[in-house]
Each structure stands twice: as structure tokens, then as C-alpha cells.
Amino acid sequence: MGFFYFISGHLCAQDQGIADSLLRIYKSDTLQGRAKLQLLSDLSFNEIKDYKQGLVYAEELITLSIEKGDNYYLSQGYFQKGSTQRLLGELDEAITSFFKCAEIAKKDNFITYEGSSYGAIADIYAVSKNYKNAMHYYHKAIGTLRKSNDSVALASYILNAGDALLNNKKYDSAFLYFKESKQLFEKLNYRMGVGYSLGNIGMVYANTGNKQQAEKNINAAIKILEDAQDYYPICVYLISMCDIYLEKGDRKTALDYALRSLQLALNYDLKAQISDANLKLSELYEQEGNQKLSLMYYKNHIAFRDSVNNIASVQKIADLRTDYEVSQKQIEVDLLNQQKRNQRIILVSMYIIFGLTVIILGTLYWYYRTISREKKRSESLLLNILPEETAKELKINGSVEAVQFDEVTVLFTDFVSFSKYAEHIKPNQLVKSIDFYFRKFDEITTKFGLEKIKTIGDSYMCACGLPAPDPSHAKHVILAAKEMIAFVNESLYANDGLNHFEVRIGVHTGPVIAGIVGIKKWQYDIWGDTVNIASRMESKSEPGRINISETTYSIINHQFQCEFRGEIEVKNRGSLKMYFVV
DSSP states (O other): OOOOOOOOSOSSOOOHHHHHHHHHHHHHTOOOHHHHHHHHHHHHHHOOSOHHHHHHHHHHHHHHHHHHTOHHHHHHHHHHHHHHHHHTTBHHHHHHHHHHHHHHHHHTTOHHHHHHHHHHHHHHHHHTTOHHHHHHHHHHHHHHHTTSSOHHHHHHHHHHHHHHHHHTTOHHHHHHHHHHHHHHHHHHTOHHHHHHHHHHHHHHHHHTTOHHHHHHHHHHHHHHHHHTTOHHHHHHHHHHHHHHHHHHTOHHHHHHHHHHHHHHHHHTTOHHHHHHHHHHHHHHHHHHTOHHHHHHHHHHHHHHHHHSBTHHHHHHHHHHHHHHHHHHHHHHHHHHHHHHHHHHHHHHHHHHHTTOHHHHHHHHHHHHHHHHHHHHHHHHHHHHHSOHHHHHHHHHHSSOOOEEEEEEEEEEEEETTHHHHHTTSOHHHHHHHHHHHHHHHHHHHHHTTOEEEEEETTEEEEEESOSSOOTTHHHHHHHHHHHHHHHHHHHTTOOSSSOOOOEEEEEEEEEEEEEEESSSSOEEEEESHHHHHHHHHHHTOOTTOEEEEHHHHHHHTTTSOEEEEEEEEETTTEEEEEEEEO
């Protein structure tokens, strides 16, 4: 599976034919001023046959824009340079170009290029599997682009955020993002965007077991993208078709799709796709027992994989970039506080000059009363977002250190068939229904001392044993889970005008790392293998049941009656012992 990217800011798709026709004008060297800058911008954008040549156009655009002091085209030049570098696998250089574009665009209020740069930065973090930073910049991109008139760019990064969720196996959330992007592209009659959205929706179907819908959507996407001569996503979709036919047992057709993907990638020098196609062919020939061909394709996979530069470097600089933004934000806060102090000094001095001592005292009294009220309000809001201990550390130090907890019990819930119903329910009705359940879940977690972590689509995640250790963490989570199940079952047939669902619950106990992420709208979150296994427990549960791991069972089996389910195969984890709480 791969990430797909649009070069935003244009209401038309990239077209090699346009680049070929513009090349004649470029070679004639008759254009001057902004006309030449626009020519270079169009050439760089539309050159999809020879990415290295596209990079040459972008570099020339940057040089001329600097000479002429034209920041609009300078921001375009850096954006298109970064886009081409990314396609060539030069990720470290690409991310530097996008940050330069964002800096220029923000300073000169070029909203589309500012938002698109944040989205492109998010794309690179996502392909580097740094999902924390990726989602941070996707939110910045989407929030910025909603203030612009560029619906193509907005739809593109909504699509790409869905890609990040898809690759992170958040299928329900990814489906909603893809659905919104498809609707936006259809309103614009932007066929290539519709093709991307259809293909990605097909990937969601493929990953959730609906192979027929997956094949239908992906074939429709390939047809649209072939017409547009956009071969990068087609290579990825062809590998998905290979997997679908492999599951059907049609190895010949699966092999044809993999070979077709490789040939397209070779034709257009798409290194990452060349690597992926070689790996798939190696796997196919190994399954057939043809070790010679399998080894040959595997060697090719390694060679092209290593040619995609700087993935590790991008991962390392991601956190450095975030730390830098936090420090810059703190500088802004300090300056603002200094300005307030200076204003107060000037105000007091003026009142002293005029001798209005009584007014000074009254004003100061009112001022400090207001500050006190606002402080209490701010503290209340902060405690509604973060645990009390974490909020105190943030106020004292201005940052929060990540903490490891050796034993925490994590709970996941998920509503059964939510994605299926979501297609037919009005958005307002859907939100009201989810809110009905999550409000009650909040009450239950508070009652048993659990820490709510977050909601992801229709999934609710909480944990016990942090930020303060709790020796009865597993017991409290099971009690909360049983009360959640009871509430959902009681509400199932309620005649209250809401949509009701059955729920699955999964629980696992183990070590986690906890902390906060981002520089604003802070979110307390947890990471580690324990979280992944708890999520697997939920996905392998059944409607109305609480599925727990062997680790949790060993802690609570003397307090709760449990039913052994046996060893169940879990994706990427092998066989795990599971139990239902009776």
C-alpha cells in the first residue's frame, strides 16, 4: 500500500502533453518577466515523464524569482522542487524545500501554498511512518486550506490524511476521509482526484474483506488514471489487484498484475514502486518453488529499496522540527507576556502622573480579579484535556517528559458494522448517536478511575494504571467494560430517534509509554505494543462480548468468571490465547 500525492494549487491535472507543447516555447526563449516565470512553473508542474528535467525547471524558476524579487513564484518554485524531489526519492531534500515554501507563503499570505506545503510535509512524514508528525501537519494543512478557495488542494490532503489512517489500519476513519475527498473532487469534475479516491476506497474494502467492491473500485480508478497518464498510483493499485487475485487462487492473473506494475514503474523510474513490485514478484515465485527467479527479484527489491534516500534521516528530523516549533511558540508566549507587563507599567505611570490613585487601585483590583477568573477557567479547561499530574508538569516546565508505566490495562471499544451504517446515516444523526454512547462511556470511565485516552471514529480508547499507578487497574477496567456492555445492550432497542449499534470490547495488560503530543490542542496519548495487542483483542472480539488477553486473564481470573476461546491467529502477531469475560 502506498501514499498518493497531488501537486496542489492547480485546477487541472498534470499533463505531459502540455509540457511537451510548452517546451517549444521554452526553447525559443522569447518570454520575459512574469510570463517566463509562469512558463517555468507550468513546465515543472506538467513534466511527469522525466522528473529530473522537471527539477531543472523548478530550480530555474527559483533562481529567476529571487532575481526579480517575486515571492509568489518563489513559493511555487520551492513547492514544485519539493514535489519532484519526493518523486525521485530524495525525501530529506524535499522536506527542506517544502518548509522553505511554507515560510515564504505564510509571510506573504499565500494561503494555498502555505496549506499545501504543510500537507506535503505531512506526506513525507507519513511515508516515513512517522504518523504522529504526519497527522499534526495534515491537520494544519486542512485547517489552512479550508480558508482558501483551492478545493483541489483541500480535497487532496483530506485524501492523503485518509492514506495515513489507512496505512495505520484505521479503516473506518480512512473511509470517511476518502468519501469526503471523492465528493469534493466530483463537485469540481476533477477526474484524476475521483480516480485516487475510488482506488483508496477500494483499498479499504480490500483490507476489510469486501473483495468484490475492492476490485470494482480499483478497476474504475485504474481506468481514470490511465486516461490521465498518472502511473505512480496505478503501480500501487496493480499490486493491490495482484493481492486480490492471489486470494482468489488465480495465480496467473495475480502474476500478470505484478509484472504490469513493475513495467510501469521501470518505464517512469518510480524507485519505490520498482522496489515494491520486485518484492511482490519474489514472493509469488517463491510460492511457486522457483527459487532462482524469486532470488533475482528479491535482489532487485533490495537494490531499489536502498536507492530511496533519507527515510531514516526524515524520521530523525521529524521530532527536531516539532521541538523547534514548540520552542518558537514559547518565545511568542514570552514576548506576549512581556508586552502585557510593559503595557501595565505604562498604564500605572500615566495614572500616577494624573494623581488618580483611587482609580489606579480600583483598576488593579478589577484586573487581578479578571486574571484570577481566567486562570481558574484555563486550569479547568486544561484539566479537561490532560491528567492533573501532566497538566501540573506542563505549567511548571512548559513541556512534559514521556513516562513509561510497567503495567497498565488498556481497553478498546468498536461499534459493529459502523462503516456500513455510516454510508446511509446523515452526518448530524451519526454524530448525535455516537455522542450518546461516548457521554455514557465518559461517565463509566470516571466512575472506575480510568483515564480516557481518545476516540478514533467510532472507537473509544481508555486505560487504567496511569498517570498514577493503580494496583487494581485490571479489575477496574473489567468492571467498566461490563457496565459499558450492559448500557449498550439496554439501549439497543430504545425508541429515542437515535441509531443504535452493538459493541465489541478488547482488553490487554502490559507496559506503555505515555505523554502529550503536538504544540497546541494537546492530547494525552499512550504508545507501545500493549496498545496494539489491546486493539487486536477488540478486533477479534464478538458483539456484546469482552475479549481479554492471557496477560489480563492471569490477573483477574480469580475475580471474574472467564471462558477460554483457544489460540486465535492475529495479523502480524501469530497465535494468541484469548478469553471471554462471562
